[in-house]
Amino acid sequence: MDNSEQRINKLIFRLRGNGLRITPQRLSIIKIILGNKNHLSVDEIFEKVKRNFPMIGLATVYKTISLLKEMGEISEINFHNQGARYDGSGEPPHPHVICSMCNTVEDLDNLTDIGGTYIDKFTKKINDRTRYQINTYRMDFFGICPKCQIENNQ
C-alpha cells in the first residue's frame, strides 16, 4: 500500500465520520488529485474524471475540490486570469517554481536547506512584528522552464 493509498483511506474514514458519502465520482476525483504529482487545473481534473464518468458535471468537480480544500487535503495555487491549480501532495505549504510560458508548476521542497526551517523563522518574525496571526503563505517563483527555453531559443 503506497502513501497516497494510505492517505485516501484515511480521508475516506474522515469523510464517513462526518456523514459524508463516498460516491464513485467523488472517489475518482480524490484519487486523481491526491495521486497526482502535478498541479492540476480544474479542467484537467474534469477531463480525467470524464474518462471514468463521461456524464460527470463540472459542478461536481468544483464541489469536491471545495470539500477537499475545507478539509485541508489540498491547497490552491492562484493565477491571474486563469483557473486555479491544486496541489494534492498533502504536504505543508511550500515554494513553487512556475513557468510563465507553459504554466507548469513544480514543487521546491527539495531545497530544504534554504526553505523549510527558514520559512518558519521568517513567519514567526512576521507574527511578532506585524501582530498578524499568520497561518499560511504562498511563495512562488516565476520564470521560464528549461524546456520552454529550448523551444524558444532563449
Added chain:
Amino acid sequence: MDNSEQRINKLIFRLRGNGLRITPQRLSIIKIILGNKNHLSVDEIFEKVKRNFPMIGLATVYKTISLLKEMGEISEINFHNQGARYDGSGEPPHPHVICSMCNTVEDLDNLTDIGGTYIDKFTKKINDRTRYQINTYRMDFFGICPKCQIENNQ
C-alpha cells in the same frame, strides 16, 4: 517634487515615446495607482477615478491597468475568487502580509534583515538547481490582522 511625481513624469515621457497618449482619464488612473500606498482593487480605482470623471467606463480602467502592467510600472496581487489588487509602489517585488478576513495587503519591505538580500540568494539558488530563468516571485503571508482579531475577539 516628490517621488511619485517624478515617476509619473518619467512614465509620461515613456508613454509619449511609444506613441501613446496622455488622456486626462489615463493620467488620473496613473496618479491614483502610483500615488497610493495601499493595494487597490480595480473597483476602488474605478470609484476614485469616477470622482474626477463620472462618465468613465470600467473598460478604460482595465485597459490602463493592463498597460501599466505591461510597462512594469505596477504589479498584481491575485486572490482566489476575488479581483486582483495592484501595487503601484514601483519597487522591486517584495513580500506581502494579507489579512484573510478584510483582504488588506501590507508591504513587508521593512523587514530587510530577513527579506531583501536573502530572497536574492534564494532566487539565485533556484536558478542554479532548477535551470529555470527566474525573473520574479511572489511571497505572501496570510493571516488575521490585528484589527480583525479585535473585532472578532480572537
Added chain:
DNA sequence: CTAAGTGCAAAACCTTTGCTCCCAT
C-alpha cells in the same frame, strides 16, 4: 487630420448556486 483612447454593451471566463432526481448508507 488621424490614430489612439473612451465609453458602452456584449462576450468570455471561471466558479457558485438552485433544484430535481438518484443512490450510498
Added chain:
DNA sequence: ATGGGAGCAAAGGTTTTGCACTTAG
C-alpha cells in the same frame, strides 16, 4: 428510507473585446 450527492442549467463576478464616437498630438 432519507439525506447527501450528481448533473444540469442558470446566475454571479471579474476581465476582455468590439465598435462607433471623441480627442490628443
